[in-house]
Amino acid sequence: MKSNFITRAITGLLFVVVLVGCMVYDRISFSVLFAIISALSVYEFAHLINTTGKAQINPFINMLGAVCLFIAFSGFCTNMMGPVIFIPYLIILMYLLISELYLKKEQPIEAWAYSMLAQVYIALPFALLNVLAYQYQPVTSETIAVIYNYPLPLAVFVFIWLSDTGAYCVGSLIGKHRLFERISPKKSWEGSIGGAVFAIASAFVFAHFYPFMTNIQWAGLAVVVVIFGTWGDLTESLLKRQLGVKDSGKMLPGHGGMLDRFDSSLMAIPAAVVYLYVLNGFN
Numbered sequence: 001m002k003s004n005f006i007t008r009a010i011t012g013l014l015f016v017v018v019l020v021g022c023m024v025y026d027r028i029s030f031s032v033l034f035a036i037i038s039a040l041s042v043y044e045f046a047h048l049i050n051t052t053g054k055a056q057i058n059p060f061i062n063m064l065g066a067v068c069l070f071i072a073f074s075g076f077c078t079n080m081m082g083p084v085i086f087i088p089y090l091i092i093l094m095y096l097l098i099s100e101l102y103l104k105k106e107q108p109i110e111a112w113a114y115s116m117l118a119q120v121y122i123a124l125p126f127a128l129l130n131v132l133a134y135q136y137q138p139v140t141s142e143t144i145a146v147i148y149n150y151p152l153p154l155a156v157f158v159f160i161w162l163s164d165t166g167a168y169c170v171g172s173l174i175g176k177h178r179l180f181e182r183i184s185p186k187k188s189w190e191g192s193i194g195g196a197v198f199a200i201a202s203a204f205v206f207a208h209f210y211p212f213m214t215n216i217q218w219a220g221l222a223v224v225v226v227i228f229g230t231w232g233d234l235t236e237s238l239l240k241r242q243l244g245v246k247d248s249g250k251m252l253p254g255h256g257g258m259l260d261r262f263d264s265s266l267m268a269i270p271a272a273v274v275y276l277y278v279l280n281g282f283n
Contacts, residue, residue, distance in 0.1 A: 011253050015261065019157060027148040030133060031074050038066040038126035041258040042118050044249040048257075052243045055110035058096070062115055065092040066123035073127040077134045078146050093119070122259070125269040129153050132272060135212075151210040155203075155218075156272050159225040160264045162202050163195035170194025183237045187230075196226045217279060224275045225268045232267030236260070 022033040046059035068089040075081040096115045100108040135149040171191025178188060203222035207215045236259055240248065249257025259266075 007253050008255060011255050015252065015255070016161070020154065023150045023154050023157075027078075027133070030148070030150065030153070031070070031130075034126055034129055035067050035070045037258065037262070038070050038123055039063040040251065041122050041126070041262060042066040044251060044257050044259055045118050045122055046114075048243060048245065048248060049114045052245065054243065055107045055114050056105055057111050057115045057118070058099070061092060061096060061099075062118045062123075065089060065096070065119055066126070068092055069119070069123045069127045070130070073130040077130040079144075121266060125266045128269050128273050132156065132269070132276070149212075151206060151212075152272070152276070153269075155206050155221065156225055156265065156268055158202055158206075159199040159222045160229045160268060162198040163226045163229060164264070165195070166198030167191035167195030183234050183241065187234075192226075192230060196223065199223075199226050213279075220279075221272060221275060224271050228271035229264035229268040232264040235267065236263035 019033070022029040040063075042062045042065070043059045046057050046062050050056055050059070072085045072089050075085040076083070093116075097112060100111055105111055132152040133149060135147045137145045137147050167187070168191065171186070171188045171194065174190050199222040200219050203218040204215055207213065207218040213221070236248070240246065247256030248259035251257050252261055255261055
């Protein structure tokens, strides 16, 4: 038990240090890190589907699709290229569909469905981090500069981490009313509310150091991330229940797999993007 705790603590510390360090350092380290994370998460998902016998999907083509989508969003959001940058990704999607015509598998529809789920459920949210990470700033009446803006993607993860920590602490102390007992028996309403308080409190810290949004806007982002992050956690729990597994993988010692660590963010990132677009009137 003690050994597992130490392993879990060391892995968790390294996990946070690497994520925060790469996001804060510069846009290159941010892009490389999350392109890798996206690829590994999709690979883990494909391996999970293949080993449980639900279908047989190509992990490497799906990984390539995840990386291509991330790069495409990065190039598009930084104005390096126009929509043509999405063409390689579209070719990969067509390959995933057309290849099933020739592979003569017993479950082609399931293979299509899980391959598309890997792209929509995992690859797309990570790619959308680019929308959060880059900010357009007018230089002149005709020129717009693109600035790497790490506080927004960083805040999403900080809100999730603090929400999870707060939910665990408060839930352990006073949690009595089950939040979603059918899928996750240990989660409580008290814990979820406690976690939200932790996240909202940190939003005011972000507002102090990064005043490009008001206190209320930062707090609103925290609420959105907490709510959708909870749904993301429950979604992955439901997925694992349907597949009959405890953990999504073993890539992170003491913490399970990549999807176990990023499950909340897979819902929180798209929700944060929508929130910010609504906040800015879709401009």
